[in-house]
Amino acid sequence: MITELSEYLSSEFGIQFKNFDLLAEAFTQASYVNEHPKEHLKFYERIEFLGDAVLQLYVSEYIYQRYPELPQGKLTRLRAAMVQEKSFAAFARECHFDQYIRLGKGEEMAGARNRDSLLCDIFESFIGALYLDQGRDAVKKFIARVIFPKLDLGWFDHAVDSKTSLQEFLQRDGDVDIEYHLLSEGGTENAPEFTVNVSMDGQVIGEGTGSSKKHAEMAAAQAALKKLRQDKQ
């Protein structure tokens, strides 16, 4: 199974693992080790400990560089969204890592192979093994393919407000002028309604409505982001 995994990593990601024992360790759960006492196997937890810290640093470094105006609080929220269990489990599934985990029979029957917490652990332990075997540049290349594009796809928008996301999206390729204009102010005293549009260098790119000017601006930014991302695909 480790041979298959190694071939898959090579063909899919161009990664040629040198140390197969390390790779095996990264994909082996304790339950499997316990069922094969004579093989003196190791399970993934120590490598996962390292991989967790590797991911923390390179995700932090990337968003620190990419969002030079984002204050610490928002950087922290964004990182938390990116490195959480749900995100890592999704990356592990996308990379088909679930197919290669070595599990004990009981855990297999209990459905561990599709459990977010295990998939998250395996994603971290894979990164730890990659770091030890191939070095940091290999890790950076791998997460530049698997994690960072999700920023542009809006996976982590909830962690940063839409106006900030739109600004970062538009200003990646140079300075642009982003403006919000109040189009109408209506509704009733108890249910006010504001409509706002957002323009880039004078061209309207989105419109939104909300119960306050700020909410309307957020909605306009969200609409613009959605449209821009569709156009990009």
Add this chain to the structure above:
Amino acid sequence: MITELSEYLSSEFGIQFKNFDLLAEAFTQASYVNEHPKEHLKFYERIEFLGDAVLQLYVSEYIYQRYPELPQGKLTRLRAAMVQEKSFAAFARECHFDQYIRLGKGEEMAGARNRDSLLCDIFESFIGALYLDQGRDAVKKFIARVIFPKLDLGWFDHAVDSKTSLQEFLQRDGDVDIEYHLLSEGGTENAPEFTVNVSMDGQVIGEGTGSSKKHAEMAAAQAALKKLRQDKQ
């Protein structure tokens, strides 16, 4: 002040900072920025965000390599002891970083310069700046001087049990045979007392007493560690 700091870093640590703005940012608190609005200064928080992750990784990597037999739970406890606020504040004081922080007058009066939370932040932001300006090898060299020797001095012993600490201490330079022998079992039924000694390659290096065999072994390991560390100094 940044000139003085840069000269100090050069003479004391052999670190020649290239980007003085970055170094200034790492040592500037928001209160100082607010008092000097015309200078358009930046404060340390974004760099601290990065430095925190840098420290997490290189501390994790070091203890992962140094303690190849330590299970994940103990690695996590040890790392938590090493990267906590109290530890980082102590390192910052030892490096005299407190003298170089740029604070607003109110914060200065309130004694912020000697506050653990600020000193911890500054230690992290210094590491972040060092990483950005000089790269990871400079960071590893710096923490190999400032942080890792504290492991041998026993700063973090509380995070790992004494028997483990003693084993790691003795086995750093190669395999040795560590044995615990029960010397006596006495006391009363309600207050039993065990005495144990510990030997390395047949030579007794410590003795301890406790209310159980395990406690006595811990005490013996602790005594041996204390003695060995004294001899080493």
